[in-house]
Amino acid sequence: MSEIDALTLRGTQLLTGRDAPLAPSQGIAELSRASELGGADATAILAALAGMGVDAPPNWPRALELLALAAERGSEGARGQLRLLGGQPDAQDGWARLAQGIDIAAWTAPPVRRPICEAPRIRMLDGFVSPEVCAWLIGIGRARLTQAQVYDARTGGAAIDAARTNSAFELSIVDVDLVTVLARARIAAAANVPLGALEPPQLLHYAVGQTFGRHYDYLDVSQPGYAKDVAAHGQRVLTALIYLNDGYEGGETAFPRAGIEVRARTGDGVMFANVDRANAVDPMSLHAGEPPTSGEKWVFSQWIRDRAQGSGG
Numbered sequence: 137m138s139e140i141d142a143l144t145l146r147g148t149q150l151l152t153g154r155d156a157p158l159a160p161s162q163g164i165a166e167l168s169r170a171s172e173l174g175g176a177d178a179t180a181i182l183a184a185l186a187g188m189g190v191d192a193p194p195n196w197p198r199a200l201e202l203l204a205l206a207a208e209r210g211s212e213g214a215r216g217q218l219r220l221l222g223g224q225p226d227a228q229d230g231w232a233r234l235a236q237g238i239d240i241a242a243w244t245a246p247p248v249r250r251p252i253c254e255a256p257r258i259r260m261l262d263g264f265v266s267p268e269v270c271a272w273l274i275g276i277g278r279a280r281l282t283q284a285q286v287y288d289a290r291t292g293g294a295a296i297d298a299a300r301t302n303s304a305f306e307l308s309i310v311d312v313d314l315v316t317v318l319a320r321a322r323i324a325a326a327a328n329v330p331l332g333a334l335e336p337p338q339l340l341h342y343a344v345g346q347t348f349g350r351h352y353d354y355l356d357v358s359q360p361g362y363a364k365d366v367a368a369h370g371q372r373v374l375t376a377l378i379y380l381n382d383g384y385e386g387g388e389t390a391f392p393r394a395g396i397e398v399r400a401r402t403g404d405g406v407m408f409a410n411v412d413r414a415n416a417v418d419p420m421s422l423h424a425g426e427p428p429t430s431g432e433k434w435v436f437s438q439w440i441r442d443r444a445q446g447s448g449g
């Protein structure tokens with residue numbers, strides 16, 4: 137293995153290991169060394185980390201500069217991101233020019249939130265991202281899906297549960313590319329929170345008959361596993377979903393206590409509060425991912441805490 141590959145591997149392992157992302161600086165140092173030696177993949181990862189604000193506040197100019205450099209060095213991932221974000225699907229070169237054309241201000245401006253319910257508070261985010269971005273996000277998850285798990289209240293760990301039969305891919309810090317960072321930045325703007333309040337995102341996939349049964353996203357602190365988590369990281373106050381495709385039947389996001397079923401088009405989003413206006417957990421937020429009766433359903437799911445974790449702006 138070349139020195140660049142070894143440094144890149146060690147850097148990603150340090151960022152995704154047991155203590156990550158609590159101590160990311162060591163992983164970033166290894167990736168930076170790989171990048172200084174000319175590593176394209178390490179440079180592409182550093183671009184996303186700069187946008188995310190890992191170990192430093194988010195730095196968009198730096199993120200775009202690194203993405204262009206990764207593309208120049210031959211990273212196919214970086215090239216694909218630039219073609220998508222720069223709006224030129226046929227572009228073959230001029231990576232720095234494409235990077236300069238990416239409108240960060242448009243991505244991070246608060247989008248229109250269309251209220252559809254007050255108990256719980258549910259807001260539609262119409263046309264939240266483009267169909268091309270949706271297809272990109274599906275591409276990240278498609279080959280990496282595994283059985284989705286629930287967050288076990290007793291242990292505070294992940295567990296398989298009969299109530300959740302769909303599959304999912306949770307993106308680690310190094311799976312998050314700049315397209316994903318920008319989608320998350322747009323969610324943070326919609327929620328009016330710093331990027332650091334967002335948990336690792338998940339891509340959810342439902343085949344016919346698969347479901348995420350009725351549940352709450354807030355963490356009930358009367359359960360020991362959850363209480364520890366809330367003390368350390370804050371309450372999960374908001375959930376944002378981006379619908380990545382349509383062309384399926386069934387598969388609504390249902391709020392049975394509110395009598396609401398959300399059905400959206402490709403690229404639409406929904407955001408709902410898991411707490412009420414007094415910040416108490418809200419039983420009205422009970423919801424489910426209903427099973428599709430035909431086709432497949434893809435969703436980008438983002439849980440949001442009431443405070444930022446570490447750095448992240």
Ligand SMILES: O=C(O)CCC(=O)C(=O)O
Binds near residue numbers: 340375388423438
């Ligand atoms: O897939 C859906 O419609 C619901 C997803 C969900 O309930 C969640 O991510 O908490």
